[in-house]
Amino acid sequence: MSLKLKNAKRIEGLDSNMWVEFTKLAADPSVVNLGQGLPDISPPIYVKEELSKIAAIDGMNQYTRGFGHPSLVTALSCLYEKFYPNKIDANKEILVTVGAYGSLFSAIQGLIDEGDEVIIIMPFYDCYEPMVRMAGATPVFIPLRSKPVPGRQWSSSDWTLDPQELASKFSSKTKAIILNTPHNPTGKVYTKEELQVIADLCIKHDTLCISDEVYEWLVYTGNKHVKIATFPGMWERTITIGSAGKTFSVTGWKIGWSIGPSYLIKHLQTVQQNTLYTCATPLQEALAQAFWIDIKRMGDPECYFNSLPKELEAKRDRMVRLLGSVGLRPIVPDGGYFIIADVSLLGFCLTQVSAFSGFIFIRIAYISMNKKLSAIPVSAFCNSEAKLQFEKFVRFCFIKKDSTLDAAEEIIKAWKNQKP
Numbered sequence: 001m002s003l004k005l006k007n008a009k010r011i012e013g014l015d016s017n018m019w020v021e022f023t024k025l026a027a028d029p030s031v032v033n034l035g036q037g038l039p040d041i042s043p044p045i046y047v048k049e050e051l052s053k054i055a056a057i058d059g060m061n062q063y064t065r066g067f068g069h070p071s072l073v074t075a076l077s078c079l080y081e082k083f084y085p086n087k088i089d090a091n092k093e094i095l096v097t098v099g100a101y102g103s104l105f106s107a108i109q110g111l112i113d114e115g116d117e118v119i120i121i122m123p124f125y126d127c128y129e130p131m132v133r134m135a136g137a138t139p140v141f142i143p144l145r146s147k148p149v150p151g152r153q154w155s156s157s158d159w160t161l162d163p164q165e166l167a168s169k170f171s172s173k174t175k176a177i178i179l180n181t182p183h184n185p186t187g188k189v190y191t192k193e194e195l196q197v198i199a200d201l202c203i204k205h206d207t208l209c210i211s212d213e214v215y216e217w218l219v220y221t222g223n224k225h226v227k228i229a230t231f232p233g234m235w236e237r238t239i240t241i242g243s244a245g246k247t248f249s250v251t252g253w254k255i256g257w258s259i260g261p262s263y264l265i266k267h268l269q270t271v272q273q274n275t276l277y278t279c280a281t282p283l284q285e286a287l288a289q290a291f292w293i294d295i296k297r298m299g300d301p302e303c304y305f306n307s308l309p310k311e312l313e314a315k316r317d318r319m320v321r322l323l324g325s326v327g328l329r330p331i332v333p334d335g336g337y338f339i340i341a342d343v344s345l346l347g348f349c350l351t352q353v354s355a356f357s358g359f360i361f362i363r364i365a366y367i368s369m370n371k372k373l374s375a376i377p378v379s380a381f382c383n384s385e386a387k388l389q390f391e392k393f394v395r396f397c398f399i400k401k402d403s404t405l406d407a408a409e410e411i412i413k414a415w416k417n418q419k420p
Contacts (some may be wrong), residue, residue, distance in 0.1 A: 018380040020232035032407045039249040039399040051286035068096030069284035075291040092262035100214045100256040103241040110267035112137045115174035123381035154331045156187040176208035182215040185395040187333020189223045199231045213338040214243035217305045220313045223334040315398045330348040337399035344392040373411045
């Protein structure tokens with residue numbers, strides 16, 4: 001091939017993607033998909049009704065403001081001012097993007113330079129590393145660490161960062177740290193004390209924080225989501241990312257947003273205006289109207305921000321019981337809608353291979369043993385050096401209808417008695 005027809009160096013080695021492979025595996029309609037974070041529960045009826053009404057208005061089917069539809073950024077500023085000590089300028093401190101992916105991409109492209117280092121906490125959502133590398137920066141990894149406590153249920157809160165190890169990752173080259181809370185895939189919800197350690201290091205080393213908070217409303221009993229941008233000295237250096245797909249269970253709408261000080265957001269705007277330009281107008285208007293409905297009833301049980309986590313907590317507890325009943329070690333998530341489990345006790349997997357890995361587990365469970373259940377190995381959320389540390393864990397999604405969980409339960413219960 002002609003050298004002029006080769007790929008750009010910035011994407012060298014980034015062509016493989018687990019979602020491409022596992023989407024194919026789950027495409028069979030007979031497969032029970034607990035792999036992707038894909039709700040099959042119905043979004044709130046008023047969200048769909050708003051879109052239906054708005055799509056019928058001719059003016060709503062044309063371009064809107066490139067950095068965010070006016071009514072949506074106004075609704076977002078009103079909502080988030082309830083949690084921040086400062087006012088949020090709707091036009092200068094919020095950017096509406098094509099999903100949280102768009103927010104991450106614009107933040108990394110707009111603020112991270114070649115030669116910079118970016119700290120990434122493992123396991124991590126898989127796009128963090130390639131986005132950092134595309135910017136010409138170097139990812140610096142640090143793992144969450146945990147061991148099950150005998151006689152006690154394993155929890156996502158048991159997964160922690162070592163403060164000294166974290167401090168050792170900061171250097172004069174550190175431009176940013178990517179934080180994800182509630183965390184995907186473990187479900188960890190960082191405490192105020194844990195966030196303070198990160199905040200202190202960011203301030204000490206004059207470091208940006210890109211805080212991925214797409215599961216912010218999905219926090220379960222006994223836990224509370226805290227925004228690191230609300231800590232003293234952190235608004236000035238934090239980009240906070242949210243998602244309509246996770247907030248209203250409409251992942252196909254692909255609308256996200258970034259919030260931060262204007263002198264940071266303007267660089268994200270530069271990236272957006274020269275790449276995607278704008279997001280779909282009717283979707284943004286429908287979201288704005290949906291937000292206003294729930295903003296007005298935030299203290300009520302009917303508010304979707306309150307009703308969805310209550311519904312999902314029951315589904316989470318069901319998955320904990322189910323996975324435990326077949327000899328797995330589930331890690332109870334404090335937030336989000338994923339649960340990971342140690343599958344190393346499933347002897348049929350270990351007898352198939354000499355070096356067990358999550359990828360092989362999925363292939364055996366899905367293909368070789370024809371289980372018709374899709375899940376994701378946690379090793380897919382790690383860099384190559386750390387895959388062995390997390391290879392015995394598999395992630396299951398539980399934002400599913402009861403009928404879907406019933407089908408998954410039938411398959412999982414059969415594992416206990418079947419042999420390779």
